[in-house]
Amino acid sequence: MIRKFFNSKALTPIAQRCEDDKLTTLRQKYDLYYEIAEEQSGTHITIEGQDLVMLASNEYLGLSLHPKVIEAGKAALEKWGSGTMGARSANGGRRFHRELEEEIAAFLGKESCHVFAAGYLACMASITGFAQRGDIILADKNLHSSIWDGIRLSMADVERFSHNNPARLRAILEQLDPQAPKLLSIEGIYSMEGHIAALPEMMEVAKEYQCFVSLDDAHGIGVLGKQGRGTANYFGLTDEVDIIAGSLSKSLASTGGFVAGAATSIEFLRTHCKQSIFSAAISPAQAACARAALKVMQDEPEWNEQLWTNTKRYKALLKELELDIWDSETPAVPIVLGDRERAYYFWKHLREKGIFTVISTAPGVPPGKDLVRTAVSARHSEQDFEQIESALRYACKKL
Ligand SMILES: Cc1ncc(COP(=O)(O)O)c(C=O)c1O
Numbered sequence: 001m002i003r004k005f006f007n008s009k010a011l012t013p014i015a016q017r018c019e020d021d022k023l024t025t026l027r028q029k030y031d032l033y034y035e036i037a038e039e040q041s042g043t044h045i046t047i048e049g050q051d052l053v054m055l056a057s058n059e060y061l062g063l064s065l066h067p068k069v070i071e072a073g074k075a076a077l078e079k080w081g082s083g084t085m086g087a088r089s090a091n092g093g094r095r096f097h098r099e100l101e102e103e104i105a106a107f108l109g110k111e112s113c114h115v116f117a118a119g120y121l122a123c124m125a126s127i128t129g130f131a132q133r134g135d136i137i138l139a140d141k142n143l144h145s146s147i148w149d150g151i152r153l154s155m156a157d158v159e160r161f162s163h164n165n166p167a168r169l170r171a172i173l174e175q176l177d178p179q180a181p182k183l184l185s186i187e188g189i190y191s192m193e194g195h196i197a198a199l200p201e202m203m204e205v206a207k208e209y210q211c212f213v214s215l216d217d218a219h220g221i222g223v224l225g226k227q228g229r230g231t232a233n234y235f236g237l238t239d240e241v242d243i244i245a246g247s248l249s250k251s252l253a254s255t256g257g258f259v260a261g262a263a264t265s266i267e268f269l270r271t272h273c274k275q276s277i278f279s280a281a282i283s284p285a286q287a288a289c290a291r292a293a294l295k296v297m298q299d300e301p302e303w304n305e306q307l308w309t310n311t312k313r314y315k316a317l318l319k320e321l322e323l324d325i326w327d328s329e330t331p332a333v334p335i336v337l338g339d340r341e342r343a344y345y346f347w348k349h350l351r352e353k354g355i356f357t358v359i360s361t362a363p364g365v366p367p368g369k370d371l372v373r374t375a376v377s378a379r380h381s382e383q384d385f386e387q388i389e390s391a392l393r394y395a396c397k398k399l
Contacts, residue, residue, distance in 0.1 A: 032347075032359055043379045045356060052356040053384045055374045058191070060331050061222050061293075061303040062379030063253040069292045076288030084281040088114075089270075092281035100287045103294055104258050108229060109238040112266035115258045117282045119218055119247025121275040122257025124150035126214045126245035127185060129259065129269035131156040135181045138169060138211060142190055147216055151185070164190070166201035173209040184211040188220030188231030192365060192373060194328025196224070199235045207240070214243040219332055222251020228297045228304050248282075251297065254290040256282040306378040307331055310385075314376050317389055321396050326369070331376040334360075336369055342399065343370040349398045353391035 011019060018024070027033055037045035042065060043054050063069050076096065086092030097115060105113040116122040127150030131137055135156040139147070142163040151158050159176070161168040169184070176182070184206045186197050197215070206213050217230045225233030228251060232238045242265065248256035259269055270276065297303065311331045318325050324336040337343040340361045347359040350372070361370040380388075 056358040058250040062377045063293045072288040072292035073285040076284040080284035088281045089277045110260040112263040113260040119257030120146040125273040125275040129273035182211040188217035194330045194332035218247040248290040252290045253293040303378045334371040336371045349395035355391040
């Protein structure tokens with residue numbers, strides 16, 4: 001109102017839409033998102049002077065403060081500067097990009113790999129880089145937003161099947177034109193639900209119907225499989241899955257993303273994917289931190305072991321408290337409260353007791369699944385768990 005009074009210039013329709021948007025007004029009023037931490041130390045952050053245990057980070061292995069990761073980032077900054085200032089297809093390619101790609105490919109057991117400046121871009125590219133108009137994409141209903149954007153941009157037709165359900169996938173495939181090229185898009189670990197893909201069954205159907213399989217394993221890398229090689233490795237299906245895409249911003253303690261697969265597929269992707277051709281290459285420090293974290297994952301298996309020890313402990317507590325964790329099988333653990341209000345109060349009471357979590361409500365999750373999303377880290381200490389436990393007991397009592 002005051003702004004309108006002082007600013008006599010008429011608003012354009014789009015500026016007016018921004019001014020009137022109810023979701024933005026609500027978000028700002030309740031201030032649940034876009035919070036700013038003033039400090040961070042390990043699993044603790046400070047927001048508006050309150051010390052909080054971080055129970056919602058995707059840093060599963062807790063490597064972002066590992067001395068070898070920090071040292072690698074600093075050395076890369078000094079050697080290569082702060083950024084690449086160009087796309088890989090133009091002036092931005094550096095030796096360390098190739099090295100990172102070779103290391104990721106070898107780690108995953110794939111021939112080749114291409115890295116991107118964000119996991120979001122990589123996961124979009126894992127679809128748009130391969131599918132095109134006239135193709136059919138078979139998509140799990142609960143895929144990440146980056147994949148849905150990739151699907152839309154590809155111009156292919158899309159068929160959704162119910163979450164992690166190979167029987168529904170088969171039923172849909174039975175109805176489709178057998179000649180149409182098909183791409184199956186699934187995740188390794190579904191980040192909101194903590195479910196592991198029913199990969200063996202999915203692959204069986206995919207093989208029968210000749211689907212090219214693209215797996216977004218952003219949350220599986222570092223968590224599942226030998227030394228954290230991910231979901232395909234966990235099931236012994238690395239050779240069968242065509243594409244493994246992922247993020248460097250979770251277990252790999254950096255930012256950026258990758259797409260790995262057969263050399264011919266990755267060269268095809270490099271020719272066709274706009275997310276790489278027209279976007280600046282990942283920066284030296286980000287690449288170096290991811291490379292160092294990848295090495296730590298292989299040299300120091302204790303981080304993965306500790307992650308699972310912590311996960312079991314945390315889940316035992318949630319079970320004792322009779323909380324609904326949506327059958328999560330992994331360190332990504334939703335606490336389903338069922339409606340928006342209950343989710344909000346649960347979240348608020350955890351916050352009151354110094355625990356940082358994230359709230360997710362419909363339509364971000366299916367109706368009735370409004371939840372507080374939590375995630376375990378290898379870094380959570382005995383003290384952290386004591387605080388988490390007492391906060392959870394408090395929040396449960398207040399429900
Ligand atoms: C399943 C999945 N894919 C892709 C991404 C995007 O990764 P990034 O945050 O590194 O851009 C995320 C991020 O949360 C994710 O959960």
